[in-house]
Amino acid sequence: MNRLPFAPVLRRSLPAALAGLGLALVLSALHSSKSPASAQPSVDGKSIYLERCAFCHGENGDGNGPVARYLNPRPRNFTLGQFRFRTTASGELPLREDVITIVKQGVRGTAMPRWEGVLSEAEVEAVVDYLTTSFVPFWGTYDPPVIAIPDPPRVTAGMIEEGAIQFQELQCWKCHGEQGRGNGSSALSLTDETDRPIRPADLTKAWRYKGGSDLVSIYTRFSTGMDGTPMPSFYDVIDEEQRWALAAYVRSLQTGEPSGESVLQAAFTSQDLPTDPDDPLWDQADPTSYFLTGQVIVGPRWQTPGVDAVTARALYNSTNLALLIEWDDPFQDTQGGGIDVLPQAGTYVDLETFPQNVGPFADGLAVQMPAMLGEGVAKPYFAWGQPGNPVNLWVWHASDQVQEFIGTGLKTEPAAQANTNVAAGADWTDGRYRLILTRPLSTGDPDDIEVKPGQFIPIAFQAWDGSKGETGTRLSLSSWNNLVLEQPTPIAAYLYAGLAVLGVGAGEWWLYRRVRS
Amino acid sequence: MTRRLSLFWMVILTVIGVNLLLRLGVPYLSMLIAHRDAPLPVPGALMVIYQALTFIGVLVYLAADERRLQAFWQPIRSFIRGPQAIRTPLDRAIGYARWAVLGALPLLAGWAVYSSSLPATSAPTSLRIAHPTIPFEYQSLTNPFRNPDGTVDPAVIQEGRVLFQINCRPCHGTPANGEGPMAYGFRLRPANFSSEDTIATVIEAYAFWRVREGGIGLPSQGSPWDSAMPAWAGELSDEQIWKIIAAEYQTAGVEPRRPESAASE
Numbered sequence: 001m002n003r004l005p006f007a008p009v010l011r012r013s014l015p016a017a018l019a020g021l022g023l024a025l026v027l028s029a030l031h032s033s034k035s036p037a038s039a040q041p042s043v044d045g046k047s048i049y050l051e052r053c054a055f056c057h058g059e060n061g062d063g064n065g066p067v068a069r070y071l072n073p074r075p076r077n078f079t080l081g082q083f084r085f086r087t088t089a090s091g092e093l094p095l096r097e098d099v100i101t102i103v104k105q106g107v108r109g110t111a112m113p114r115w116e117g118v119l120s121e122a123e124v125e126a127v128v129d130y131l132t133t134s135f136v137p138f139w140g141t142y143d144p145p146v147i148a149i150p151d152p153p154r155v156t157a158g159m160i161e162e163g164a165i166q167f168q169e170l171q172c173w174k175c176h177g178e179q180g181r182g183n184g185s186s187a188l189s190l191t192d193e194t195d196r197p198i199r200p201a202d203l204t205k206a207w208r209y210k211g212g213s214d215l216v217s218i219y220t221r222f223s224t225g226m227d228g229t230p231m232p233s234f235y236d237v238i239d240e241e242q243r244w245a246l247a248a249y250v251r252s253l254q255t256g257e258p259s260g261e262s263v264l265q266a267a268f269t270s271q272d273l274p275t276d277p278d279d280p281l282w283d284q285a286d287p288t289s290y291f292l293t294g295q296v297i298v299g300p301r302w303q304t305p306g307v308d309a310v311t312a313r314a315l316y317n318s319t320n321l322a323l324l325i326e327w328d329d330p331f332q333d334t335q336g337g338g339i340d341v342l343p344q345a346g347t348y349v350d351l352e353t354f355p356q357n358v359g360p361f362a363d364g365l366a367v368q369m370p371a372m373l374g375e376g377v378a379k380p381y382f383a384w385g386q387p388g389n390p391v392n393l394w395v396w397h398a399s400d401q402v403q404e405f406i407g408t409g410l411k412t413e414p415a416a417q418a419n420t421n422v423a424a425g426a427d428w429t430d431g432r433y434r435l436i437l438t439r440p441l442s443t444g445d446p447d448d449i450e451v452k453p454g455q456f457i458p459i460a461f462q463a464w465d466g467s468k469g470e471t472g473t474r475l476s477l478s479s480w481n482n483l484v485l486e487q488p489t490p491i492a493a494y495l496y497a498g499l500a501v502l503g504v505g506a507g508e509w510w511l512y513r514r515v516r517s
Numbered sequence: 518m519t520r521r522l523s524l525f526w527m528v529i530l531t532v533i534g535v536n537l538l539l540r541l542g543v544p545y546l547s548m549l550i551a552h553r554d555a556p557l558p559v560p561g562a563l564m565v566i567y568q569a570l571t572f573i574g575v576l577v578y579l580a581a582d583e584r585r586l587q588a589f590w591q592p593i594r595s596f597i598r599g600p601q602a603i604r605t606p607l608d609r610a611i612g613y614a615r616w617a618v619l620g621a622l623p624l625l626a627g628w629a630v631y632s633s634s635l636p637a638t639s640a641p642t643s644l645r646i647a648h649p650t651i652p653f654e655y656q657s658l659t660n661p662f663r664n665p666d667g668t669v670d671p672a673v674i675q676e677g678r679v680l681f682q683i684n685c686r687p688c689h690g691t692p693a694n695g696e697g698p699m700a701y702g703f704r705l706r707p708a709n710f711s712s713e714d715t716i717a718t719v720i721e722a723y724a725f726w727r728v729r730e731g732g733i734g735l736p737s738q739g740s741p742w743d744s745a746m747p748a749w750a751g752e753l754s755d756e757q758i759w760k761i762i763a764a765e766y767q768t769a770g771v772e773p774r775r776p777e778s779a780a781s782e
Contacts, residue, residue, distance in 0.1 A: 113690055115692070296687050379743075484638065508623070
């Protein structure tokens, strides 16, 4: 039988065809995962606005949709014509591009989502054109003066020093605090354009910068101000170089964001456990940071968490475990005594009727571990446990009381334990708490678990910021994380490693002898 | 001209190639094909099986032919024996490198054994089943607001949309993409309804079950202790929940799976 004439061609081109097929597969996968699902030929700004925006910003653009009463910060009221994030001079309307940028990127830490990837470019433009021309007074009647944003200079140590001087001279600390933790003396008396209280940003938390935490964004805020807030423009106050220096300094205040790491490693020490947060022994323990978020599990839910991150360290010796927990809280509230507004009807705390002058309540922090541990025992629910599978809560309040509780879910008041085996010592300095909690590894108390080296123990954190109205189930909470007490390296590890070295060495020698002979 | 690669290096390259494929190729390719955000690693047991198969394959290939075995051993043998004579500075350098390799091998083995016998410091991972079986009493429920042709009255959608934005948005996000302002704090991230592997793969009754009973109502293979999903029964009426579900599918831009009975008609 003759060979088919095209067989050689086929054989030569088969690899190329296979490669092409593979490429096409990959490209099609890439393509279909990137293209927005809602790309439609005809784009109607009004119907997108009514479907995607009106429940918060209102059908009339007055920032008063049915969801608005649950939000803080409130949705923008377009009819006031005041916009935070602009590239135009203070008090002016934004550019169309400025509004498009905010719609695409969203405002981090607020209810304004990122629409890029959800709406197409054309849809974003259409909805921006609809809302600006329909609701914003004087829109399109003049060209607002633009503040040019030059290329950023390279940040130097000298710039940061110069910025620190500006920070003092311009009295930024009056609102933002000496360390930038949003705890200045005026911080509690500030209001926005609607006379609602507003807090200055905690500049140490990069993720709390609503307009972006990079150098250019910070510089832009200084140059344009944030209309509708007490944050002024410094365009006419300090020159370009000084604004870059101040931006560089503010940026140097930022600390890292929690990494997502879950394990808190307790380091072993043969010494007594420190009772002072400044004790150098704490340097031996690696810090791990965790996000906290609002208690949105049982009603009335709380979506304005006062404490959004804690940093923990752990040390242990032969008898005790000590935790050092640090978190930002701009104002120290040691006394309870405010009226509690619970119970409130509704699934969420209604921030429209939630009294702004409620409280203050005492600040607090809780460490949570399972009340039972062992093979075959399921983890309890991460938020205060559940009936039948309780948690052990070490609840500290700023009145410097610590008490152990048994939690069986957010719907039941935690029950105080007969014995509290935890000791607490706290320090609040310039907007930051440092709390040390110490407990014996084994308490002998049937309500407590025994803490053993090498074991992964579920651990979670909850916090209350009293002056933000947090008490009871209006709290900030974390997911389950893991605490593990570092085990000293077992002798066996060295032994086996030595054996491996000797064994492989001997094998090489034997081979060498055999090959040579 | 190109010289044929020696058998020894071909074996080494084959083993490296198979490992690269298992550790990088397959995970990234399956990520693209399954539209995931992260690579899907090959399960440990499968990894061991594939590697053992490769090893056995190589052994069989080598052992099947005496000359092949000799060809494979040749570079190893000459390496262990060392250079016959040192003539150039290059020979000397190769000689030193040979001693360095011979010295490093036992140390590498020792290090590998040491680090594998250290106590674990990374959190134990738990396998989680994203979609455990729907309880019997929910199986046959249907959304009373969905018309036989699959549509829902726009007024109902509008009502459900507002309820969704008030109650579900803080975690699941305004566009229902799982990126609400509360989501960052939860290790078990709120579901992204606009992805193809959440509500698009289940019937509406399944979503109704999850909304009513919440995370704490999951069976243990769904790790109920990590889920922040509230149990909404008692706070939202069944009617409100059905309206929310209709609006949720519409907001996310996906369709519910049709029940088996309806699909087979």
